[in-house]
Amino acid sequence: MAKKALIAMSGGVDSSVAAYLIKSKGYDAVGVTMKLFDNEDIGESREKTCCSLDDIEDARSVAYKLDIPYYVFNFKDNFKEKVIDRFISAYENGATPNPCIDCNRFLKFEKLMQRADELECDYVVTGHYGIIFYDKPSGRYLLKKSVDLSKDQSYVLYSMTQKQLAKTLLPLGEMTKTQTREIAESLGFVNSRKNDSQDICFVPDGDYAKFIEEYTNKKYPCGDFVDSKGNVLGEHKGIIRYTIGQRKGLGLALPHPMYVMKKDLENNKVILGENELLFSKELYATDINLITCDKIEKPQRLKARVRYKQQEQWATVEQIDENRLHIEFEQPQRAIAKGQAVVLYDDDIVVGGGTIE
Numbered sequence: 546m547a548k549k550a551l552i553a554m555s556g557g558v559d560s561s562v563a564a565y566l567i568k569s570k571g572y573d574a575v576g577v578t579m580k581l582f583d584n585e586d587i588g589e590s591r592e593k594t595c596c597s598l599d600d601i602e603d604a605r606s607v608a609y610k611l612d613i614p615y616y617v618f619n620f621k622d623n624f625k626e627k628v629i630d631r632f633i634s635a636y637e638n639g640a641t642p643n644p645c646i647d648c649n650r651f652l653k654f655e656k657l658m659q660r661a662d663e664l665e666c667d668y669v670v671t672g673h674y675g676i677i678f679y680d681k682p683s684g685r686y687l688l689k690k691s692v693d694l695s696k697d698q699s700y701v702l703y704s705m706t707q708k709q710l711a712k713t714l715l716p717l718g719e720m721t722k723t724q725t726r727e728i729a730e731s732l733g734f735v736n737s738r739k740n741d742s743q744d745i746c747f748v749p750d751g752d753y754a755k756f757i758e759e760y761t762n763k764k765y766p767c768g769d770f771v772d773s774k775g776n777v778l779g780e781h782k783g784i785i786r787y788t789i790g791q792r793k794g795l796g797l798a799l800p801h802p803m804y805v806m807k808k809d810l811e812n813n814k815v816i817l818g819e820n821e822l823l824f825s826k827e828l829y830a831t832d833i834n835l836i837t838c839d840k841i842e843k844p845q846r847l848k849a850r851v852r853y854k855q856q857e858q859w860a861t862v863e864q865i866d867e868n869r870l871h872i873e874f875e876q877p878q879r880a881i882a883k884g885q886a887v888v889l890y891d892d893d894i895v896v897g898g899g900t901i902e
Contacts, residue, residue, distance in 0.1 A: 547573040551666040556600025559672030561607040566716040576608035576615040581624040627651035636785040639808040640884025650704040673698045676718035686710035690893040693721040703888045703898035704834045754786040768813035790880025824877035830870045830899030848890045
């Protein structure tokens with residue numbers, strides 16, 4: 546009897562080709578789209594988002610072409626609680642969130658996997674670029690970078706558990722994006738040339754502050770821009786509008802370039818400084834998930850990435866308690882931001898990661 550696979554279809558080219566590849570391998574395939582929000586809530590723009598009504602129609606069209614059953618699951622309440630509310634709370638608390646990681650963690654590989662179990666599916670399939678494999682010596686499922694490093698998404702998958710890795714298939718991991726598009730074109734998929742989504746799906750125009758104010762119906766008060774000595778440099782337009790390392794959009798005429806170094810929530814101040822003051826050699830991370838082991842028993846030299854598009858950097862990693870890491874870099878790193886993920890690599894294998902404190 547064929548194994549049954551539940552395919553998360555966002556309406557994009559990657560998940561569509563993943564569905565085709567899984568069906569061609571003989572799996573009993575079922576396509577599903579997670580409805581995460583209503584278009585009118587966010588002022589949806591077709592080409593820049595995923596999971597909108599247009600995307601549902603694109604996914605349905607591909608499922609019809611592949612002759613596989615297709616369903617839409619309403620996960621709006623879960624998405625609001627686990628992704629949008631966490632996103633807003635992070636900005637309100639001076640952090641820089643990564644909602645795509647939360648969406649993978651709480652929706653795709655938690656909620657969708659629960660639904661797959663209920664439907665007696667053996668696997669969940671996604672269009673992520675990454676490779677999952679079973680490592681006999683350690684007896685663990687491991688995650689490593691995809692063949693196409695320019696599209697690799699291992700960073701946003703670091704929170705996957707052993708159970709989730711064992712039940713997930715990533716058919717695109719050994720392919721390049723060019724090959725994916727070629728397959729989609731050869732099959733006549735409606736989305737073969739569709740643009741990749743660039744922005745956060747529920748903030749299609751990229752204006753996070755405007756979205757937060759409209760969604761919460763709150764106004765965030767102006768306050769002072771100050772330098773590291775407390776000298777007032779001007780007025781900011783609300784603390785949620787700024788991220789660590791930001792230089793553009795401050796609205797100040799300064800004698801030399803200055804960057805957002807820190808946010809003082811208690812006094813509603815944004816502290817600016819010169820570029821060299823943005824560099825630091827260490828960080829602490831909490832809410833950790835480890836893939837290659839249950840615990841890092843002794844300090845280890847690994848590579849670490851503190852932003853999605855950053856090149857990994859050598860660091861010494863020490864687990865200081867059950868849910869906390871201390872990471873010391875060999876070279877100072879620029880603009881390490883609270884709320885972002887730090888992900889650890891041993892060569893091309895993901896060791897694990899956590900949220901930067």
